[in-house]
Amino acid sequence: MSCSDELKGYRGRARQRLGEWGVRVWSDVRVTNTAGSVFEGVILPRSETFDDLHLVLKLHNGYNVGVHVDRISTIEEIGYREAVYKIPEKEFPARPDLPKVTLLGTGGTIASRLDYRTGAVIPAFTPGELYGAVPELADLCNLTTKKIFGVFSENMSWPEYATLAGAIGEEIEAGADGIVIGHGTDTMGHTAAILSFMVQNLPVPVVLVGSQRSSDRPSSDAALNLIHAVRAAAYGDIAEVQICMFGPTSDRYALLHRGTRCRKMHSSYRSTFRTVGDTPLCLVSRDEFTILNGDYARRDSERQVRIDPTYDDRVTILYYYPGMKPDLVDALVDRGYRGIVIAGTGLGHVNKPLYPALERAVRAGVQVMMTVQTLWGYAQMYVYDTGRDLLDLGVVPLDNMLPETALMKLGWVLGHTDQHAEVKRLMQTPISHEITAREPHNGYLILQGGLPEVEDFITSHWK
């Protein structure tokens, strides 16, 4: 172990004093401070984001305290106890009668352990580690795991999407009965959307899963989410890219959401993912599947998967707001962006001062798409003059495609063609229900608390 590791995370004055005292991280010490108080415990690594004045001790009763290094009068090493922080690893039992599921890891907190240095959680990932943490998985499938990358979901981007699409193709070729992708939840919707275009004609389910409460906590949704996702991959009938996360915040069931129609709607709730503009595909419990939307591609091992990971990442979303200046659009064109998805107001509108800039953009060959920032409902640009004017400028309305899905699709389409007519045709032709012909009346349900009938419902159902 190198010297720097021995003082992990300690900087400046604290580091200097630790060196003088000859103690290190994991030293079991007796510290006496200038007030005569005695602390006995193990020196823990310190987060690099904390100050350089305190020593962190894990007291023998389990509590941590910070002791100011200038208040320490004596420090005596009485032992050394390096933590072996590891999820108990047990060999994942092989059961020839069970389906084969591959778990592809991208990072995130589906199963994890703590990292002292940053206070972050590190994913636990091998089948053995997962079996130690979620033994129920062994009753469901034969599990293979592959770590594709270890990034937080906000760091997922186009190259990762392409790699992931390739990996899915390989696993299907290798005979997987279903694929689970462990993913951070922040951008899970984006990944699900792009995979819906890059991976087509799926014979088996591809299920993205994550957790809203990290798995280092007893109340975590991670284990149950993973169980549901593995069930959906191993036994589910829906051979599409889908997101599997808690339906309600209670530990009850998961919902399977179609990759192109799903959005994270709360920064921290367990039931954060919601299908927008349609019903979710399916309800998954520990014992059964309940199909909620019968319009899906069924599992069919004969089907040949098509991997098409082409992309152009010079695309962006312009979230329109009143008073937006046209120079924003000009700047995007100047910087070489090839596609702009506008999240417009109402039925798909922006203000008039933007028109010339949009016209310049279209003329420069930039593809300009229109979606709605209301998320629910269609861009219907024939209703008002403003809409018709925009159509005349060459802005392409995308009906009820979600803005993020439109961004992903536009990047993918631009990887194939630059021709406006062809881009327009491809964007307006749904591949995986990213545009739906009809919005069912139960596709828009945002219940409002306080209403008597809603209160009746929420008092009689677990949230």
Place this chain on the structure above:
Amino acid sequence: MLTSADVPLDVTRRTMSTAFDYAAAGLKVGLEVHQQLLTQEKLFCRCPAGMYTSQHDGSVLRHMRPTLSELGEYDGTALMEFKTKKNIIYLLHESNVCTYEMDDTPPFLLNPRALDIAIEQCLMLGCDIVDEVHIARKQYLDGSIPTGFQRTAVVGVAGRIPFQGRELTITQVTLEEDSCREVSDRGHLIVWRTDRLGMPLIETVTAPDLRTPEEVEEAILLIGRVCRSTGHVRVGIGASRQDVNVSVTGGRRVEIKGVSKAGWARKLVHTEAIRQVRLLELRDELHRRGLTRPADIGIEHFDVTDLFVASELSQLRRESWQRLIDEEGRRPGFELGRGPFSVRAVRLPGLAGTISHPTQPGLTFAHELAGRIRVIATLDQQPTLFHSEKWPDYAESRVEFDRLLRRTACGPDDAIVVVWGAEEDTVTAAEEVRIRYADATDGVPHETRQPLPDGRTDFERILPGPDRMYPDTDSPPQRLMPERIEQLRAPLPPAPWVREGRYAAAGIPRSTIRYLIRRGGARLVDLVVNEGGADLRRACFLFGEELKALRRRGLGIDRIADAQWLRFFEILESSPVIWEARSRLVEVMAGSPATDPGELASSLDLGNAPEGWRERVVSLARTSVLDHSNGRPGQRLRFLMGLAMYELRGKVSAHAVENLLLEELGGAQ
């Protein structure tokens, strides 16, 4: 060592102290005193603190899984509680919980007011304040906190307070969030109300310095007085509770949880000392039989449902089980474990006679077994078990019991425990019987026990260890600057023992002193004495005795501001006679807290002798007659005083009136 026969079964104060030698047993007791802090908001969110509801307008269903501690180990309690497979329901009310309590929103920054009050409490307890507060997560898988852990942080360490001529060591003081209130616990379903969840409290941990039940009671009262002396903590039902940690020589620390009254603790400590001594006797007996290690305990269990299908022992028949389930609406896979109704016999080789080994007064080792079965196997029907050393008596009792012995191949040296319920749960129960006996080979297991009103205790859970602690990655550590601490120290009231000494020297009765400190009246006493020049004894009498009665009448005494009290004593300074009408004046002050007490006194004509009062008193003395003739000496005087003072109290001193009357009555007396 004491034998069971020596130990008294009842727990009255008299027998406690005389018949059990705590010193010989090596009794050691430490306390964890929980005290809610008086803040507007909760500790980690902005919900109102102290708003309790009995209704709910939403609920959540959750489960808990054990996780690794920072040092990479599973905690024993955590694993035990995972075995119970509890369905946990949280009842929510919009008025007092938000999505933080539901564990659907991360914590907001620590409530600074709560931290200030915690620091004050530490200073009052003579603690050293830590330099940097680190918030930890302490796992609780019983569901009492929806996250599965309590957020808690050490604020002070190494305190000392004077106690019975020596010092009581305060090991540490932590600031933590309060837990949910239990609504019901039935089979595999436990229901919690979330209103109390997240309220700030401090836990004061003492060293195991206490040696008798009486000392425990005194120490609880003392810490309570220290806590309340700042007036910044909550009072009333549930605002303070203590866990009492008890051990005897050769035994182990056992935590008796949630003791709300100091006097109750006394009885509980006594009983626990006895229980531990007796468990050590049982250990010795097991060792004599060659059962020295946990691995030496072997059990065998059998499904014996068929033996009892027509038994008079109705509990063991499927129909009565079904009736219980129907009556309570228990759902399979929810309140109930999996599998059909089963009666399971657990044979315990070589353990004959040990089930009826006495433990607590009136209880035997069977109660220890029943506790674990009730909690961990969730077989909570009564009785929890039958056993071979006290098989119930009924017509076919002997025949059925013999059949049971044959079926289980039970020999004369063996014992049998019978449990019943859903099959899965009976198998768990059999394993728990084995584990409890395995623990018995080692004496006293580390346990958390729940107190019963009669001073006995029942199993609650295995005592958690340090493995359940890990850092809260959602909350940054907080540096406590010396300036902040000194700012908080400056206005602190003197320690209760300092006040107690001062008040006692002035001749104030002990009960009054305690009341003043407990109820915060001492602060007002010191205020009016130090700043208003009031007489200490008068102030103590007013705030410690008289106001009690007025408060009981529902007058808003606590609405009277400090400045009004100072003014009250200022008025007394110039018109001492008003003291005699103090109750009247205080009553009016409580009714008009915004009006100057001087004005109120004037409006009542206090402090000024009314014109012609002497004449009226004299006339009264001459004309009034007692309604019976042969009054004892002084009776007439008192009667007349009463009549006169009715009008003159607070205007003319009683002394002056009395003198006048004496003069007038003269020879008549």
